[in-house]
Amino acid sequence: MTASADLPPPEIFWFLPTSGDTRYLGQSDFARAPDNDYIRQIAVNADRLGYDGLLIPTGASCQDPWITAASLITETKRIRLLVALRTSIMGPTASARQAATLDQALGGRLLLNVVPGGDATELAADGVFYTHDQRYEAADEFLTVWRRILATGEPVSFEGKHIRVEGAKNYHAPVQRPYPPLYFGGSSAAAHDLAAKHVDAYLTWGEPPEAVGKKIADVRARAAALGRSLRFGVRLHVIARETEAEAWSEAERLISHLSDEDIAAGQALQAKMDSVGQARMAALHGGRRDRLVVGPNLWAGVGLVRGGAGTALVGNPEQITERLREYQALGVDTFVLSGYPHLEESIRFAELVFPLLGRKAVTGRSHQTGGAFDIRADRAAPR
Numbered sequence: 001m002t003a004s005a006d007l008p009p010p011e012i013f014w015f016l017p018t019s020g021d022t023r024y025l026g027q028s029d030f031a032r033a034p035d036n037d038y039i040r041q042i043a044v045n046a047d048r049l050g051y052d053g054l055l056i057p058t059g060a061s062c063q064d065p066w067i068t069a070a071s072l073i074t075e076t077k078r079i080r081l082l083v084a085l086r087t088s089i090m091g092p093t094a095s096a097r098q099a100a101t102l103d104q105a106l107g108g109r110l111l112l113n114v115v116p117g118g119d120a121t122e123l124a125a126d127g128v129f130y131t132h133d134q135r136y137e138a139a140d141e142f143l144t145v146w147r148r149i150l151a152t153g154e155p156v157s158f159e160g161k162h163i164r165v166e167g168a169k170n171y172h173a174p175v176q177r178p179y180p181p182l183y184f185g186g187s188s189a190a191a192h193d194l195a196a197k198h199v200d201a202y203l204t205w206g207e208p209p210e211a212v213g214k215k216i217a218d219v220r221a222r223a224a225a226l227g228r229s230l231r232f233g234v235r236l237h238v239i240a241r242e243t244e245a246e247a248w249s250e251a252e253r254l255i256s257h258l259s260d261e262d263i264a265a266g267q268a269l270q271a272k273m274d275s276v277g278q279a280r281m282a283a284l285h286g287g288r289r290d291r292l293v294v295g296p297n298l299w300a301g302v303g304l305v306r307g308g309a310g311t312a313l314v315g316n317p318e319q320i321t322e323r324l325r326e327y328q329a330l331g332v333d334t335f336v337l338s339g340y341p342h343l344e345e346s347i348r349f350a351e352l353v354f355p356l357l358g359r360k361a362v363t364g365r366s367h368q369t370g371g372a373f374d375i376r377a378d379r380a381a382p383r
Contacts, residue, residue: 007325007328007329008333008358009357009358009359010324010328010332010333010334010335010357011052011053011233011333011334011335012051012052012334012335012337012354012357012359013051013052013053013054013055013082013233013334013335013336013337014042014046014051014053014054014055014336014337014338014342014346015054015055015057015336015337015338015342016039016042016043016054016055016056016057016068016342017032017034017039017042017057017338017342018034018039018056018057018062018063018065018068019034019057019059019061019062019063020032020033020034020061021034021038021340021341021342021343022340022341023254023340023341024253024254024255024256024257024340025254025255025257025258025301025302025304025305025306025340026255026257026258026259026262026305027257027259027262032341034062034063036071038343039063039068039071040071040072040075041343042342042343042346043072043075043076043079044075044076045343045346045347046079046346047076047077047078047079049346049347049350049354049362050350050354050359050360050362051079051346051350052079052080052334053079053080053081053082053111053334053336054072054079054080054081054082055082055113055235055336055338056068056069056081056082056083056084057084057308058084058086058113058115059119059122060122060125065083065084066083066084066098066102069081069083069102069106069110070102070105073105073106076109078109079109080106080109080110080111081106081109081110081111082111082112082113082183082336083102083110083111083112083113084112084113084115085099085112085113085114085115085146085182086115086117087114087115087116087135087138087139087142087143088115088116088117088123088126088128088130088135088138088139089117089123089126089127089128090142092142092143092145092146092149092163092165092168093145093149093165093168093169093170095146096146096149096150096168096170096179097170097172099112099150099174099179099180100150100170100172100173100174100179101172103174103175103176103180104172104174104175106175107175108174108175108176110174110176110180111180111181111183112180112181112182112183113183113184113185113203114139114143114182114183114184114194114198114199116135116136116138116139116186116191116194117130117135118273118274118275118277118278119272119273119275119307120132120272120273120274121272123135130162131274132188132190132274133190134162136186136188136190136191136193136194137161137162138161138162138163139194140194140197140198141158141160141161141162141163142162142163143182143194143197143198143199144158144160144198145158145163145165145168146179147178147179147198149168149169149170150170150173150174150178150179151178151179153169153170153173154169155167155168155169156168156169181200181201182198182199182200182201183199183200183201183202183203183233184198184199184201184202184203185202185203185204185205185235185277186276186277187204187215187275187276187277187280188276188277191276191277192215192218192219192222193222195219195222195223195230196219196222196223196225196226196228196230197223197226197228199230200230200231201230201231201232201233201334202216202219202230202231202232202233203232203233203234203235203334203336204216204232204233204234204235204277205234205235205236205277205280205281205308205309205310205311206234206235206236206237206298206309206311206312206313207280207281207284207311208294208295208298209295209326209327209330211280212234212327212330212332213330216232216330216331216332219232220232220331231333231334232330232331232332232333232334233332233333233334233335233336234327234332234334234335234336235308235309235335235336235337236309236311236312236313236335236336236337236338237302237309237311237312237313237337237338237339237340238312238313238314238320238337238338238339238345238349238353239251239254239299239312239313239314239315239339239345240313240315240316240317240320240339240348240349240352240353241315241316241348241352242316242317242352243316244315244316244319246316247314247315247316248314248315250314251299251301251312251314254301254302254340255289255301255304258304258305262304262305263287263289263304263305264287265305266304266305266306266307267282267287267304269307270282270307273307278307278308281300281303281308281309281310281311282303282310284300284303284310284311285300285301285303285304285310287304289304292304294311296319296323297313297314297315297319297320297322297323298311298312298313298314298323299311299312299313299314300312309338312339317352317353317356318356320352320353321353321356321357324353324357337349347362350362351363
């Protein structure tokens with residue numbers, strides 16, 4: 001499939017590694033702690049490079065996404081922050097107040113990532129014992145209340161199976177009306193129904209384009225049946241290098257410290273989750289090193305030991321651009337990207353690929369000095 005070069009520049013988000021960063025997957029001596037100085041450094045660089053947004057992840061191993069976002073209010077200028085809205089462990093009224101307050105503080109730069117949760121063991125540790133489908137029932141009720149509170153500004157009373165509120169009201173409106181945009185990803189039928197009914201943008205992990213196209217078509221049809229339309233995005237890792245050989249060498253280096261025991265432990269942990277999306281990620285490679293190339297320039301090595309997004313686009317800038325354009329041709333307009341380590345890879349991707357996507361180049365000639373300007377010269381070593 002040849003993607004059209006006439007497609008508009010997509011939105012490009014980067015990722016904040018609030019559970020830690022590394023140069024090698026698995027057990028290694030190269031881990032970077034997610035202290036605030038390092039996280040701030042990634043965020044400030046992404047803002048200056050011209051990324052459109054930052055995904056702040058959530059989970060037991062991550063720093064709190066709302067506190068992290070608040071710490072970046074004055075550190076960032078234009079980049080939007082995609083913060084987790086945990087419908088299983090948060091309340092709709094208090095979280096609506098939080099969202100309005102943070103959106104005000106960010107000057108309208110808040111985005112919200114709806115997360116019902118995909119790991120029953122982790123949710124149990126937080127005191128939540130929903131089954132898979134119950135999580136989505138609760139999320140439906142949560143978003144019904146949450147959206148109504150922020151959209152109307154009037155008292156809301158609601159009694160459902162999982163949520164009950166009486167006279168819930170938000171007194172201070174967010175900058176973005178009726179509320180900050182809602183993003184969401186999920187692969188089950190229940191997840192697709194939730195997306196169709198409530199959210200503004202549906203995200204999928206980086207499966208091969210044919211599989212992504214089917215998911216988009218299904219969510220789009222369910223939304224249309226409700227008189228709604230959505231935007232679409234893909235969550236991927238990237239390994240971009242000047243040559244294809246360099247990129248594949250880097251992919252192999254990333255997993256070069258993995259032992260068979262590391263892979264077995266990672267796969268066993270993922271198998272305990274009741275997430276349909278996680279099962280689809282694992283099925284791409286089956287835990288085998290010889291099945292990691294799952295499509296043109298699409299590599300599943302990250303998923304050997306990491307949950308969540310497990311695939312990466314690997315190649316030279318032209319190849320990476322072509323693959324992104326193929327997803328765009330399916331209706332995708334946003335890419336949420338990451339790479340190890342996240343500081344250096346955010347710079348490398350912007351330098352190599354941004355110009356090919358029709359975005360402003362981040363390197364060039366300086367009129368003041370007459371010499372070459374490279375944003376990497378401003379990079380300080382992480383603490």
